[in-house]
Amino acid sequence: MTPVPRRVPSEVELVVAGASAGAIDALRVVFSGLVARHPPLAIVVHVPAHTPSLLPSLFSGVCAVEAEDKQPLEPGTIYFAPPDYHLLVESGGLLSLNADGPVNFSRPAIDVLFESAAIAFGPRVVGVLLTGANSDGAEGLAAIHAAGGFTVVQHPDTASAPAMPQAALRRFTPDRVLDLLGIRDLLAEFGTRGTP
């Protein structure tokens, strides 16, 4: 008997995502379906420490900003971790930054964001792990899963770098394994549901 797949949650307060090698192209696809009042989206993309903060400017048609410390999460907004800082979420719905040491050789690290989201948002968070050539994010996504959150992994065969999705799939079984268009369509549902 195959288990019935878990339903997509109707009350999502936050989406967290992580990506590394191949991130920009993947995110362009994923963002293309977002509705105007989508839940806040906090994202870690691995970038070298001393690069200027260009990420938010690479995406047109969405409201993308570099996350600031103690910034309130707002619907319809995408927050990128700044280079060389970890990005975390607080239970009061604020973002936090910190300059703790690298985790999985990365700062920002996907695990740090995901673990904070698991603790602060539990079942009200959706975690999405995309293409990447390392194993950051697997532990964090498993933590979201354990806390009752909804987890999505990009199908490794469709990822430009499969290692990161593979590491997560070795760690646990997420709620969905999808290609980029599938992830786009899934995220497009959030923000249209639950709100009149």
Next chain:
Amino acid sequence: MTEDAELELRLLLEAIYQKYHYDFRGYSVASIRRRLQQALGAFGCSTLSGLQERVLHDPATFRALLRYLTVQVTDMFRDPGYFKTFRERVVPLLRTYPSIKLWIAGCATGEEPYSFAIILREEGLLERSVLYATDISGESLEKAAEGVYPLDRIAAFSELHRRSGSSHSLSEHYTAAYGAAVIDRSLRSRVVFSDHSLATDNVFAEVQVVSCRNVLIYFDKSLQDRATGLFRDSLCRKGFLGLGSKESLRFSANSSAFSDFAREERWYQKQ
């Protein structure tokens, strides 16, 4: 967060405060929780309540835990643009004061206050300057007062020093001995290191410059407001406040007391 986990964390921080008078109750929960998780592993405890018991009965465990609760990473001339702005835009205004006082809050092991002292020396102002450098970590303050840094870090510091707009060599400011660089006595003697907590202590001097970098991000919003309130009260009119490269007054209750002086480099001026 589950209510029990939240409760355990609050009780541990309360116990630490009551017993040891270190106040972490207003710190960013997300950051501190992560580091406590690492501490649990290191101390072989399975819960925060278990750790609390150890901490209450064993001061040595508390001292070891302090290293997890605070983050001591720092560099000389970290973010050279910040120090360049200080040199080129703040220093000219400081020249008008007969005696110059700076407060470096959260100075860790001293790299930041010595960076300021070096600039003041290169600009000919050190003789009339005093730098108050404060932190809650006694261990770090001791290291800071010694002013001894491994030579293998000095190469990187020299490059950052150059990029901060200096035409001097960093080697003019230290003597090398036994694989380490010892900061010149003339610099060390201008820096007063002391124990001071932004969470529990008050203003102690009137200063023209406050630099507090990569400390506020570890605080929650109300503790941040307390700290920036201290800076406002400590600064003279038109005094300068410098923050870390990802810190700002944007979400602060005290933002109206300051205006942007060099926005990108996070220098503010008191109104």
